Amino acid sequence: MFNSRKQKRILVVRTDRVGDVCYITPALRELRRTFPDSYIATLTNPNTSNLIKNNPNVDAIIIDNLAKDKFWKVVKELRKHRFTHALLMQPTERAAYQLFFAGIPYRVGIGRKFYEVITFMHSVSRNKFIPLRHEADYCMDMARKIGVTTNNIKLEIFLSDEERKEAKDFFAKRDVSESDLKVFFHFGSLGSAPHWNEEKYFSLVQKFCSTFSDKPYKIILTAKEMSPEFRLKIAQLYNTRIHDISNELYDLRDLIKYTSQADLFFAPSTGPLHIADALNIKCVGLYCHRYASRPQIHGILNDRSIHLEVSEEYCNKNCSADKEKCAIQTGLSEEDVLEAFQKLLLIK
CATH class of the missing domain: 3.40.50.2000 (Glycogen Phosphorylase B;)
Structure with a gap:
């Protein structure tokens, strides 16, 4: 051979x-x-x-x-x-x-x-x-x-010490300290996976701010595909602990660098979620039960994370038979995400 x-x-x-x-x-x-x-x-x-x-x-x-x-x-x-x-x-x-x-x-x-x-x-x-x-x-x-023998499929991405310092300095200039609970939300998938609409994402942000009001949190928004209307609604919350850095991500390496500073990361099953996984960040991933979108094939692989998947029963009842019509919008709730965050905060 x-x-x-x-x-x-x-x-x-x-x-x-x-x-x-x-x-x-x-x-x-x-x-x-x-x-x-x-x-x-x-x-x-x-x-x-x-x-x-x-x-x-x-x-x-x-x-x-x-x-x-x-x-x-x-x-x-x-x-x-x-x-x-x-x-x-x-x-x-x-x-x-x-x-x-x-x-x-x-x-x-x-x-x-x-x-x-x-x-x-x-x-x-x-x-x-x-x-x-x-x-x-x-x-x-x-x-x-060609001869490899292994079951180790842990993802990995490597950053230089200089890149990590750049990321820390980036957030320090925006009054985000290392001691803050840095929670990254990536709202969108550019069509690569089912996900919620912006109304529900906005509701999630509001409920997060209320639920975790006693925590020194900072919310970091990273998705470039967020609409101007959504950005305006976020701005009108007048919450100085919310930072939209999406327009400051000039290439994928910037997203990688800044994500390395996250304590928690939320996204549908899309590239940024897998970047966070490869950086060993605690993640909450949003998944449809559709065969090609399930956690079994596209799930988070680090052991510090939680998959939220629409149940098979709910999917069979509410999704179309060909699974082109997805019920992820109603099959999972904002409370599911907040509960997952609470569980992850207990993990060191």
């Missing part, structure tokens, strides 16, 4: 969303542990490359902006690294052809897509998601294909 004595030069490919790229970080760690002398690189899009920055398990970060006219430029770049192995973590036709034309001898993909067959790609099956496992575990299957 391959010469285990020759240095492995491994490319891990995932060019889709933020949360999905978080899911490859366990495989990067376990590849390094299994093959300590190997050369390991990633191929991501420009935005998600920020998730790999400072990762000690990675020797090189290669970027594909997915533009049609940059296809061959990426192929040329891949050739320079003389990869022996490539792991295509998500079926992607563009990347499959790039790996083929880059001349990488041992390439692994998922399933048997036509473009995988005609490029002679080795295959890992997800067995129609039976039994249902976490996406990070499915990604790890690709690493297992």
Whole structure:
């Protein structure tokens, strides 16, 4: 299959969303542990490359902006690294052809897509998601294909000491101290997962302020997709303990840096939630019972967090049969979130 004595030069490919790229970080760690002398690189899009920055398990970060006219430029770049192995973590036709034309001898993909067959790609099956496992575990299957043996799928993101200092200074300038209870709310998912409407999110903020009025809390809002109307309603609460920093996040690395300072983090199942998970922050995640959105496949993996999932009974009664109509709006309450926060505050 391959010469285990020759240095492995491994490319891990995932060019889709933020949360999905978080899911490859366990495989990067376990590849390094299994093959300590190997050369390991990633191929991501420009935005998600920020998730790999400072990762000690990675020797090189290669970027594909997915533009049609940059296809061959990426192929040329891949050739320079003389990869022996490539792991295509998500079926992607563009990347499959790039790996083929880059001349990488041992390439692994998922399933048997036509473009995988005609490029002679080795295959890992997800067995129609039976039994249902976490996406990070499915990604790890690709690493297992070339010799990794592990069940450790803990996510991880790495920050430099300088970045952590920058984050502390950022909040200190906004009168947010290290002793404050810093509660991050990310209201939105950019269409990647079911979530509440802004009216309910606003109600959650109000109820949080009332419930935790005796705590030295600071609320941090991070979602760029918050509407101007929602921002105005928040501003009209005239609560100096609420800070909207969404317009001060100039790239994904800023979100990562500032999230590292959170004590609690709330979001629907979306990229920022998985960033907080990878930073080992206490999280409360909002989940639909819909098969592709459940915690079993996209849940928080650190053991300091809580999944809030619409019950199967409620989903069967109130969601459409094809699950396109989701009842997450009424299937979970603001009180569910506040109760979860109370439980997490008891965890050291």
